[in-house]
Amino acid sequence: MYRSLSLYIDGAFIPADERTTRPVRDPATGTVIGALPLATTADLDRALAAAQRAFAAWRNTPAHERSAILRRVAELARERASDIARCITLDQGKPLAEAKGEVVTCADHAEWHAEEGRRIYGRVIPARAPHIRQFTVREPVGVCAAFTPWNFPFNQAIRKMVAALGAGCTLILKGPEEAPSAVVALAELFHDAGLPAGCLNVVWGEPAEVSRYLIESPIVRKVSFTGSVPVGKQLAALAGAHMKPVTMELGGHSPAIVCDDADIDNAATVLARFKLRNAGQVCTSPSRFYVHAKAYDRFMAAFLTQMREVRVGPGLDPATQMGPLANPRRVAAMQQFVDDARGHGGQIVTGGSAAATGYFFEPTVVTELPDHAMLMRDEPFGPIAPVVRFTDLDDAITRANSLAYGLSAYAFTGSTARATQLANTLQSGMVHINHIGAINPEIPFGGILDSGMGREGGAETFDGYLVTKYVTQV
Numbered sequence: 001m002y003r004s005l006s007l008y009i010d011g012a013f014i015p016a017d018e019r020t021t022r023p024v025r026d027p028a029t030g031t032v033i034g035a036l037p038l039a040t041t042a043d044l045d046r047a048l049a050a051a052q053r054a055f056a057a058w059r060n061t062p063a064h065e066r067s068a069i070l071r072r073v074a075e076l077a078r079e080r081a082s083d084i085a086r087c088i089t090l091d092q093g094k095p096l097a098e099a100k101g102e103v104v105t106c107a108d109h110a111e112w113h114a115e116e117g118r119r120i121y122g123r124v125i126p127a128r129a130p131h132i133r134q135f136t137v138r139e140p141v142g143v144c145a146a147f148t149p150w151n152f153p154f155n156q157a158i159r160k161m162v163a164a165l166g167a168g169c170t171l172i173l174k175g176p177e178e179a180p181s182a183v184v185a186l187a188e189l190f191h192d193a194g195l196p197a198g199c200l201n202v203v204w205g206e207p208a209e210v211s212r213y214l215i216e217s218p219i220v221r222k223v224s225f226t227g228s229v230p231v232g233k234q235l236a237a238l239a240g241a242h243m244k245p246v247t248m249e250l251g252g253h254s255p256a257i258v259c260d261d262a263d264i265d266n267a268a269t270v271l272a273r274f275k276l277r278n279a280g281q282v283c284t285s286p287s288r289f290y291v292h293a294k295a296y297d298r299f300m301a302a303f304l305t306q307m308r309e310v311r312v313g314p315g316l317d318p319a320t321q322m323g324p325l326a327n328p329r330r331v332a333a334m335q336q337f338v339d340d341a342r343g344h345g346g347q348i349v350t351g352g353s354a355a356a357t358g359y360f361f362e363p364t365v366v367t368e369l370p371d372h373a374m375l376m377r378d379e380p381f382g383p384i385a386p387v388v389r390f391t392d393l394d395d396a397i398t399r400a401n402s403l404a405y406g407l408s409a410y411a412f413t414g415s416t417a418r419a420t421q422l423a424n425t426l427q428s429g430m431v432h433i434n435h436i437g438a439i440n441p442e443i444p445f446g447g448i449l450d451s452g453m454g455r456e457g458g459a460e461t462f463d464g465y466l467v468t469k470y471v472t473q474v
């Protein structure tokens with residue numbers, strides 16, 4: 001049912017052979033479904049050498065040839081979406097439809113970067129003397145090291161791959177050891193699409209050891225990471241010590257403000273459904289709900305209906321709407337949030353418990369929490385929603401802006417003036433008003449403050465992978 005797993009170095013898929021392996025588990029049952037080969041130091045050195053060698057040719061490959069390969073990746077991703085999705089559900093846990101949706105929307109990312117990569121322009125700068133020509137060109141930064149997490153294992157890896165490769169960089173990517181099938185499938189897509197050997201390399205290992213080794217290597221010129229704030233800060237510090245630029249897509253603790261003049265039922269329904277997507281393991285998940293006191297009862301009625309009705313089960317069951325959490329750490333974390341909430345006088349209105357088998361946790365709603373409770377301060381990254389009241393919008397905005405996170409924010413109001421106020425004052429890389437906007441490739445995705453730096457997607461997507469060279473010529 002599951003797939004074979006390998007490293008991918010210098011255009012070759014490398015099985016475990018004598019290497020150490022790490023078990024891969026099905027989160028719905030906890031049973032071992034695969035063995036992931038971990039890279040040796042010699043493997044990492046080979047990946048570095050291959051990426052360096054390949055860069056010399058890939059940076060000079062015409063953009064329209066690079067574009068054709070990315071477009072072929074998109075086609076292959078669509079063709080293979082069902083098989084890839086099945087393995088994502090097996091090792092990550094999300095419902096099959098969500099997994100398939102992830103793969104199909106990522107084909108769009110590959111296609112979009114194929115097109116944008118053909119439009120990386122420099123500019124002519126008017127000179128101060130008629131015999132001087134001066135201009136800029138944008139050159140690929142070099143070999144990149146990328147580290148991607150387990151919550152959207154296909155999406156987060158392909159976004160880094162297409163941005164780096166589309167800009168003319170080569171890369172070594174370490175994917176999530178707990179949910180590795182998507183990244184191996186991606187390596188196959190690029191391989192079969194004709195990507196030259198060495199342009200993309202996939203390695204696995206002990207995350208801290210692999211990231212240190214790659215970031216400290218003089219061959220690597222750029223670091224890109226998606227994951228938690230603490231790890232992002234460690235990697236950014238290490239990269240900084242070696243003067244390497246970073247793109248950091250880190251955690252969030254997104255506020256959702258619901259005003260009394262909003263369409264309350266719609267707000268509750270939309271927010272509850274998005275909250276439980278991927279069992280809440282989404283960095284942009286709404287995770288602090290501030291509801292106007294006058295709208296509170298109506299909001300809670302609709303919100304609780306949604307949270308209670310969702311069908312929780314194994315991701316391969318077509319009836320399942322929410323799967324298990326991806327690993328036992330998240331289950332333990334949910335229990336800690338619930339215990340802390342109870343300790344702060346919080347009411348567990350629904351849910352609050354883990355299942356006996358698999359890594360399941362019930363959709364959970366907590367009320368009556370003070371702002372200093374753990375759930376109101378730390379990113380839950382799971383199916384747990386604290387709902388609190390407000391009476392003054394300025395105060396709600398202050399509370400929403402009170403944390404060091406700044407990834408996504410949500411607001412619902414029927415007033416244009418309030419919508420404008422919310423858009424202007426919410427401190428966040430992304431603000432969604434009266435709906436949950438899709439994260440399509442043309443959207444500049446990313447955070448401010450502790451939630452990271454740099455953008456993936458949008459017109460900014462290649463910025464982190466390019467350097468500007470100024471040329472003056474007489």
Ligand code: NAD
Nearest residue numbers: 147148149150151207208211227228231249250251283381
């Ligand atoms: P974690 O901080 O241990 O790991 C997060 C990710 O970083 C994992 O994929 C892990 O393999 C990787 N990682 C950890 N240490 C690393 C290192 N030194 N070098 C390179 N990679 C490293 O946390 P976790 O328990 O796996 O995940 C839970 C937390 O991670 C959540 O609270 C959430 O904030 C965050 N997270 C965020 C995203 C996101 O999309 N921004 C995705 C997944 C996890």
